[in-house]
Amino acid sequence: MGCIYYTILSKMKRYLTATFILIFLSPLILRAFYDGKIIPSGVSPFSSPSDFVPQDTMLYQGFEDTFPPSGWDTLEISGTQGGPNPIPWCKNDYYAHTDSFSATYGWGYNLDGWLRILSLDFSQVYDIQLSFWWISSYTWHVYPYDNGDLFVEVSTDAGATWDTLWTFGDSVCVVGSGVTWPWEDWVWYQSTLDLSEYADMSNIYIGFHVVADDNADIAIDDVVIDTASYAVVEKETETSPYGTPFLVLRPNPVITYSRISFYLPEDIYLRLAIYDCTGRVVRILKKGRTGRGYHNIIWDKRDEEGKESAPGVYFCLLTAGPFELRKKFIIPY
Ligand SMILES: [Ca+2]
Ligand SMILES: [Ca+2]
Numbered sequence: 001m002g003c004i005y006y007t008i009l010s011k012m013k014r015y016l017t018a019t020f021i022l023i024f025l026s027p028l029i030l031r032a033f034y035d036g037k038i039i040p041s042g043v044s045p046f047s048s049p050s051d052f053v054p055q056d057t058m059l060y061q062g063f064e065d066t067f068p069p070s071g072w073d074t075l076e077i078s079g080t081q082g083g084p085n086p087i088p089w090c091k092n093d094y095y096a097h098t099d100s101f102s103a104t105y106g107w108g109y110n111l112d113g114w115l116r117i118l119s120l121d122f123s124q125v126y127d128i129q130l131s132f133w134w135i136s137s138y139t140w141h142v143y144p145y146d147n148g149d150l151f152v153e154v155s156t157d158a159g160a161t162w163d164t165l166w167t168f169g170d171s172v173c174v175v176g177s178g179v180t181w182p183w184e185d186w187v188w189y190q191s192t193l194d195l196s197e198y199a200d201m202s203n204i205y206i207g208f209h210v211v212a213d214d215n216a217d218i219a220i221d222d223v224v225i226d227t228a229s230y231a232v233v234e235k236e237t238e239t240s241p242y243g244t245p246f247l248v249l250r251p252n253p254v255i256t257y258s259r260i261s262f263y264l265p266e267d268i269y270l271r272l273a274i275y276d277c278t279g280r281v282v283r284i285l286k287k288g289r290t291g292r293g294y295h296n297i298i299w300d301k302r303d304e305e306g307k308e309s310a311p312g313v314y315f316c317l318l319t320a321g322p323f324e325l326r327k328k329f330i331i332p333y
Pocket of ligand 2: 148169
């Protein structure tokens with residue numbers, strides 16, 4: 001009798017064990033063999049999620065707190081103060097556009113002074129817009145005098161060389177009835193500059209640069225950098241319902257190369273890139289305006305330097321306007 005009970009219990013145990021394996025472990029087993037390759041445990045896609053957090057405003061500065069603000073500096077090449085307001089760039093309450101303070105640069109002689117934003121990281125963003133408010137005197141900077149300018153300049157080599165993107169304008173209008181000047185003395189203006197050409201780059205410097213002699217005070221306030229980012233959405237689309245984009249990567253696992261195919265329902269700005277499992281960009285395959293329809297790109301496992309990518313888990317990410325598509329793939333050992 002005891003023997004029978006033992007046999008039944010033993011069978012039940014085995015049955016229960018098998019049931020346990022089927023119910024609890026099968027999703028894990030299936031997942032492990034997903035894509036035909038065991039995924040190393042503990043590898044989480046995009047282990048640096050902050051790299052991929054959607055970001056609309058990368059920077060806002062109203063000059064209300066510490067000066068220079070954290071991540072900014074001032075650089076005075078030359079200059080002699082002319083009036084009551086100090087040089088170089090500092091925080092003052094004379095000309096605030098919003099709240100109490102702005103960044104100001106007093107008038108003077110032989111002026112060459114910078115207020116710089118240091119080391120901006122545009123490597124994960126696109127559609128970069130810099131906007132800022134500025135105020136000064138048309139009379140002293142343009143007409144009838146032409147005693148100086150404010151420039152906005154951008155450096156991609158940590159301040160060694162600069163591209164001038166903007167100045168507040170030196171065009172002279174005929175002053176008279178019915179003719180307005182391009183800008184007025186001591187009126188706040190907002191200017192917006194497109195910095196999208198610096199997308200995918202890091203360590204970008206932006207300089208507000210005064211070059212002047214016997215000029216007028218200059219102030220800036222409410223500096224904003226707006227971007228669109230390559231936010232990852234949990235979405236993998238294999239099928240191609242017409243009117244929605246899709247992304248396919250075959251073969252996967254990638255042995256020697258893979259063909260990346262995608263469909264765009266409209267003519268759109270896109271970025272197609274390969275990332276490793278830490279979120280690092282391995283290779284940017286395509287960037288720029290791309291026509292509606294089907295596209296194919298062959299990827300040869302190589303990174304930007306031409307080096308073959310190591311075995312592991314990777315992602316192909318397509319960002320196109322409102323669409324973000326992601327494909328996980330593997331380079332096997
Ligand atoms: Ca302010
Ligand atoms: Ca000028």
